[in-house]
Amino acid sequence: SQQGEEDPQALSIQEGENATMNCSYKTSINNLQWYRQNSGRGLVHLILIRSNEREKHSGRLRVTLDTSKKSSSLLITASRAADTASYFCATDFNDYKLSFGAGTTVTVRA
Amino acid sequence: NAGVMQNPRHLVRRRGQEARLRCSPMKGHSHVYWYRQLPEEGLKFMVYLQKENIIDESGMPKERFSAEFPKEGPSILRIQQVVRGDSAAYFCASSGARGREKLFFGSGTQLSVL
Numbered sequence: 541s542q543q544g545e546e547d548p549q550a551l552s553i554q555e556g557e558n559a560t561m562n563c564s565y566k567t568s569i570n571n572l573q574w575y576r577q578n579s580g581r582g583l584v585h586l587i588l589i590r591s592n593e594r595e596k597h598s599g600r601l602r603v604t605l606d607t608s609k610k611s612s613s614l615l616i617t618a619s620r621a622a623d624t625a626s627y628f629c630a631t632d633f634n635d636y637k638l639s640f641g642a643g644t645t646v647t648v649r650a
Numbered sequence: 651n652a653g654v655m656q657n658p659r660h661l662v663r664r665r666g667q668e669a670r671l672r673c674s675p676m677k678g679h680s681h682v683y684w685y686r687q688l689p690e691e692g693l694k695f696m697v698y699l700q701k702e703n704i705i706d707e708s709g710m711p712k713e714r715f716s717a718e719f720p721k722e723g724p725s726i727l728r729i730q731q732v733v734r735g736d737s738a739a740y741f742c743a744s745s746g747a748r749g750r751e752k753l754f755f756g757s758g759t760q761l762s763v764l
Contacts, residue, residue, distance in 0.1 A: 582741055582755035640692035
C-alpha cells in the first residue's frame with residue numbers, strides 16, 4: 541500500500557518566497573527520497589535522507605526527517621519560476637521497491 | 651546522453667490492440683523498474699527486473715501485462731488487449747545495484763487507449 545502522503549496537494553507562491561511541503565508515512569523506513577517531476581516528464585531525484593539523519597541540505601533545498609512522527613519536510617528557499625513542478629516523496633517499501641505519494645504541485649508566480 | 655531512454659513517448663492504441671513499451675536503462679545499469687502513473691496520482695510500482703529475470707511483479711495485473719529484460723536489448727512492458735483503463739503514463743527507472751538508493755527515470759510513455 542502507498543506509504544508517503546504529501547501535504548499540501550497544491551502550493552502557489554511568489555518568486556523569491558520559500559516553499560514548504562510535508563510528507564507523512566506509515567511504517568518504518570531506511571531512507572526517504574524526494575523527487576521532482578516537471579509536466580510531462582520523468583522524475584528527477586533531488587535528495588535522499590537516511591533514517592539516522594535529521595536534516596540534509598542540497599543547494600536551495602533543505603530536507604528534515606522526524607522518524608518519531610514518521611514525517612519529512614522539503615523546503616525550497618528563494619523559489620524561482622523553474623521550480624514550478626510536482627514534488628514527490630518516496631519511501632523504501634523493501635530493499636528495492638519505492639512507494640510514492642500523490643505529490644505536491646508547486647506553482648511559482650513571476 | 652546516457653540517461654534512461656523510453657520509447658515511444660506517446661502511444662495510441664484502440665481497445666483490444668497490443669501495446670509494447672520499451673526502456674533502455676542507463677549505461678551500466680542492470681536493474682529496471684516499471685511504474686504506472688494515473689493523472690493527479692503518484693507512481694505505482696509494477697515490476698522489478700534484473701537482466702533476464704523478473705524479481706518482483708507484484709504490482710502488475712495478472713492478466714494481459716507482461717515484462718521482460720532480455721540479455722541483449724531493452725526492457726519491454728507488454729500490454730495485450732488494451733482497455734481504456736490502461737491509459738496512463740508508464741515510467742521506467744534503472745539503478746546500478748539492487749538497493750534503496752536513488753532511481754534514474756526515463757521521460758515515460760503516455761499510453762492512450764481509444
